[in-house]
């Protein structure tokens with residue numbers, strides 16, 4: 001998978017792809033009812049707006065010269081009532097459209113979130129998280145605004161354009177033609193800037209995405225930044241990206257801003273033309289009221305055109321955002337249940353690798369025919385140099401990736417044909433960097449088994465010796481921690497994750513360098529905690545410390561994607577091979 005970073009723009013779509021827009025109808029369709037209501041009330045509001053000049057025209061040309069007070073009063077009341085009706089309709093419209101828009105946001109976010117949870121690790125590994133975030137937050141927001149509001153507006157503006165033209169022709173067809181002659185000029189102008197406009201908005205979206213990516217990376221790396229006193233270095237990058245983002249926006253809107261003056265000029269020019277031609281050609285037949293109302297219509301005629309061109313910009317941005325959102329939704333779920341996958345029954349925990357071949361990136365083999373068998377209840381230590389493939393082996397036990405060749409069997413069942421849920425729910429995985437979710441300590445333990453009672457959570461904590469430190473916290477089990485658990489020491493986070501895992505009671509346990517970042521104070525406790533955890537399950541332990549490894553039933557020395565040596569501590573010591581060297585070098589270091 002191609003990697004992307006904060007300073008690399010994502011690919012731009014080639015042409016204007018209307019199919020993205022069609023696809024968004026899945027979301028629009030669900031809110032047909034409020035959107036149709038919005039549409040109807042908007043039409044009523046438009047008609048109300050169009051009727052107003054009629055009242056004025058009648059008042060000026062007929063009622064005032066006739067001094068017909070009664071009709072004038074009726075016309076006045078008509079104006080007031082139409083204005084009220086228009087206001088009510090507009091209010092109903094904004095409410096229904098807001099509700100529909102928010103519902104679309106909710107639906108899209110749900111779909112995106114659920115899809116993200118199924119994506120393989122390499123999706124998250126290969127791009128900045130900020131670029132995923134901006135799709136879920138900003139892009140969906142902008143898109144929903146167009147899908148609910150902008151889209152209706154665009155149709156309405158078109159209708160109102162046709163209606164205004166209709167009214168003008170009804171009033172005076174000769175003068176109506178004069179107003180319409182500005183139209184082709186405007187069309188030519190729009191056509192000329194269309195491509196540049198689209199491109200400008202795409203660039204803007206990319207720059208915005210890059211900025212978000214860097215910002216989110218900076219939050220996560222803040223400790224390292226301050227630790228190395230690299231605030232200025234980071235600020236400079238931030239400044240540069242922010243400048244690119246603002247420039248992108250300014251460039252994009254400056255093209256939009258060109259539209260307004262052009263419409264203004266055309267609009268004023270046609271009105272001017274209207275007066276001249278009206279006076280020259282229709283002098284004898286023309287009443288003042290007609291020319292005033294025609295000028296009013298001509299002024300209005302350009303409003304919808306301008307609004308349509310604004311919405312057209314929004315349509316362009318929406319397209320590029322929709323493309324990003326759908327791209328995410330289309331991201332293939334590579335590790336998933338195969339058709340007809342069966343759930344694993346309750347397992348004993350027997351694990352077998354048969355000639356397993358694996359690669360992350362095509363053509364770079366990481367595991368070369370790895371075979372071993374771990375009987376239920378065995379504890380297997382994996383040792384060896386960094387990059388040898390230890391983590392890869394344990395990741396394959398949980399089926400986080402698909403194999404290139406061979407089989408992984410659990411209790412004799414090929415796990416590639418079992419459901420992911422049934423595999424992972426019987427497995428406990430602990431990594432070096434224990435993830436703590438924001439919430440209370442109790443919530444974090446309960447994440448291991450959601451229906452566990454408080455007593456069960458506390459019992460699990462006691463068994464792995466986490467209870468002592470938890471009780472010393474300001475609010476004990478109810479102490480609130482943040483998403484990375486910064487207020488806890490590495491050892492404490494580890495003990496907490498032991499409790500979480502013990503609660504889930506997995507048959508197979510994986511500890512990938514789970515003990516490497518532990519301070520000496522907690523180390524003894526952690527060793528005790530591990531002993532407790534290992535009881536009655538098959539375990540795979542990737543570790544450096546001999547103290548952790550020594551007591552395992554078997555040790556596998558992994559080197560360059562292969563098992564170089566395997567056996568118990570005593571056997572391997574006798575053999576005087578890789579493991580012996582490792583052991584001796586640690587002894588001399590200590």
Ligand SMILES: Nc1ncnc2c1ncn2[C@@H]1O[C@H](COP(=O)(O)OP(=O)(O)O)[C@@H](O)[C@H]1O
Nearest residue numbers: 125360361366385386387388389390391392393
């Ligand atoms: N997500 C990944 N994408 C591509 N290559 C990877 C990925 N994870 C690990 N590798 C590569 O696979 C090899 C084995 O890595 P790993 O199993 O993590 O080693 P170990 O845990 O023994 O240190 C290394 O060469 C590493 O660079």
Ligand SMILES: [Mg+2]
Nearest residue numbers: 390391392512
């Ligand atoms: Mg590793």
